[in-house]
Amino acid sequence: MATQIYQFGQKAFSFQDFLKLTQFQKGYGRNVIAELSRKQILEILPSKGDKRAKLYKLKWKTVRQLIIEGKEEKQALINGLNLSKYENQYVALKNFELIDHDFDILELTQRIFKENVDADILVINVGIPNQMIILESE
Amino acid sequence: MNPNKCWDFSKSESPPFPQIEIYLSSIIEENYQKFHFKIDTGFAGTLGITPSFIEALDLKAFGSILIETAIGAKDTPYYPLKVKSPDINLTETLLYAIVTPRAICGRAFLHDKIWLLDFKNLRFCFYDNKTE
Numbered sequence: 294m295a296t297q298i299y300q301f302g303q304k305a306f307s308f309q310d311f312l313k314l315t316q317f318q319k320g321y322g323r324n325v326i327a328e329l330s331r332k333q334i335l336e337i338l339p340s341k342g343d344k345r346a347k348l349y350k351l352k353w354k355t356v357r358q359l360i361i362e363g364k365e366e367k368q369a370l371i372n373g374l375n376l377s378k379y380e381n382q383y384v385a386l387k388n389f390e391l392i393d394h395d396f397d398i399l400e401l402t403q404r405i406f407k408e409n410v411d412a413d414i415l416v417i418n419v420g421i422p423n424q425m426i427i428l429e430s431e
Numbered sequence: 432m433n434p435n436k437c438w439d440f441s442k443s444e445s446p447p448f449p450q451i452e453i454y455l456s457s458i459i460e461e462n463y464q465k466f467h468f469k470i471d472t473g474f475a476g477t478l479g480i481t482p483s484f485i486e487a488l489d490l491k492a493f494g495s496i497l498i499e500t501a502i503g504a505k506d507t508p509y510y511p512l513k514v515k516s517p518d519i520n521l522t523e524t525l526l527y528a529i530v531t532p533r534a535i536c537g538r539a540f541l542h543d544k545i546w547l548l549d550f551k552n553l554r555f556c557f558y559d560n561k562t563e
Contacts, residue, residue: 361492363506383496398496398509399477399539402527406511410458416494416509426498428531429473 295325298351299373302389305338305348332359334366353388357415371419381423386415396423434547434556436518441553443469449548449555451536453478456513457488458525463515464488468536470548470555477539479531480510488512490528498529519544519557 295315306314312322326349329335333355338348359366371377376384376391385393385405392414395401405414418425440449449470455478456463464487468478476498484490492508510528515521526540545558 360495361508363495363508367495367506398527402511403525406458406525412459412491414493416496416511418497421504422497425504426476426496426529427474428476428479428498428500428529430471430501430535 295329296369296373298325298329299356299370299389300375301351303351303353305350307346307348311349334359351389353413356389357413360415360417367417371417376419380420383416383418383422386417387411387413398422398424398426432558435520435559437549437554437556439554447550447553451516451555451557452518453514453516453536455480455484455488455528456515457490458511458513459491460489461513462488463513466534468534470541470546471535472538472541474531474535474537475539476529476537477526478512478514478528479533479535479537480528481532481534482530484528484534485510485530496529520559 295317297314298311300314308322308326311326312319315322317325326335330337334352335349336352338350340347356366356370360370374389379394382394382396383398383401384391385401393401393405401416438449438451440447443450450467451470452465453468454463454465466484490510490512493511494509495506496509497504498507507529512526512528513523514526515523547556547558549556
């Protein structure tokens, strides 16, 4: 997986933009784009001018749902968004952007859902949390 | 010092296991329901809920977090929810839950309150801080 792709965030990008960012060979890059489209992580935007120049956009809702379901995209998203400076913390994300972070998941929960509930928010840990939840009895 | 509230757990299971009642609601649409939680001081989180709670309250996961269990670390869905418990003077509060094999109430929930685990009389009691 090309974790760098998450750096595009909500911006539309072309295949050439993708190759420039990842430094992939054309053939390999095409396979990656096809795989991401198959997983519905990418959507193809309607072209305005040149119909051969497709534009792509990442689908936050799909990425968010895959992570909640425990799929591999969690680490790819952390790497792609350069969240390593929040190592050992919990982060709240929306549309590929950081909105809050904390070592304490309870405090983070109480801040981000205090005013209103945004269905696009995603909470994950970065690395091994300093205040990890331990469940001895399972 | 008298307790504010005690829960009799003599009939809950054998060997006896203390439990309390807590009201839970979705954060999206208020739909409070009462549930029973076993007290588990080996659980560092707030609440552990079973899939039947998720179904009953139509809870939505808002993330995935790493937890440590007796058999290793694993990712588990994260459910923010609203909680209240008049018995322990807990007014509506935002907490979170993870999925566990049975409904449990952990140290982060019990934190900052005085409790008495009375195995002689098989009751679990709450003491308001004001009675300290």
